[in-house]
Amino acid sequence: MITNLNTVLGSVGEQNQQFDKAVTSLADLVARFADRKTDLTNALAHSDAAASSIADLLAQARPPFVNTVAQSDRANSIVVADHQYFDNLLNTLPDAYQILARQGMNGDYFTFYLCDAVLKLNGKGGQPVYVKVAGQSTGRCAPK
Numbered sequence: 001m002i003t004n005l006n007t008v009l010g011s012v013g014e015q016n017q018q019f020d021k022a023v024t025s026l027a028d029l030v031a032r033f034a035d036r037k038t039d040l041t042n043a044l045a046h047s048d049a050a051a052s053s054i055a056d057l058l059a060q061a062r063p064p065f066v067n068t069v070a071q072s073d074r075a076n077s078i079v080v081a082d083h084q085y086f087d088n089l090l091n092t093l094p095d096a097y098q099i100l101a102r103q104g105m106n107g108d109y110f111t112f113y114l115c116d117a118v119l120k121l122n123g124k125g126g127q128p129v130y131v132k133v134a135g136q137s138t139g140r141c142a143p144k
Contacts, residue, residue: 117132117135
């Protein structure tokens with residue numbers, strides 16, 4: 001052990017200038033930290049407060065996020081079950097939006113005239129039930 005210690009001290013003695021430079025640099029670094037101790041303390045306190053705020057935010061956001069993930073899973077299963085209809089919808093929707101965009105080119109209004117508004121609901125046994133919400137049988141909407 002003494003032989004090994006002698007070897008280590010001999011190696012340090014050969015590198016005394018680099019060792020002195022390292023110790024001096026370390027002392028300068030510690031002195032800079034000591035000069036800025038209030039800034040470092042404040043930075044750590046603010047970091048702790050920020051971490052606490054983020055933890056509170058995540059704790060509040062977790063339950064709605066869990067519900068969102070569960071509902072998106074439910075919606076995904078519906079889309080997968082009726083994927084042909086959904087694929088057709090995605091393919092034809094841009095064309096429908098282009099037609100609507102052309103209708104609204106004259107201003108911030110559409111030139112539609114509503115004759116009937118019918119609401120389609122699921123009835124008993126999944127059969128559709130049609131409920132007339134609004135209707136007009138005279139004027140533009142009169143049968144020709």
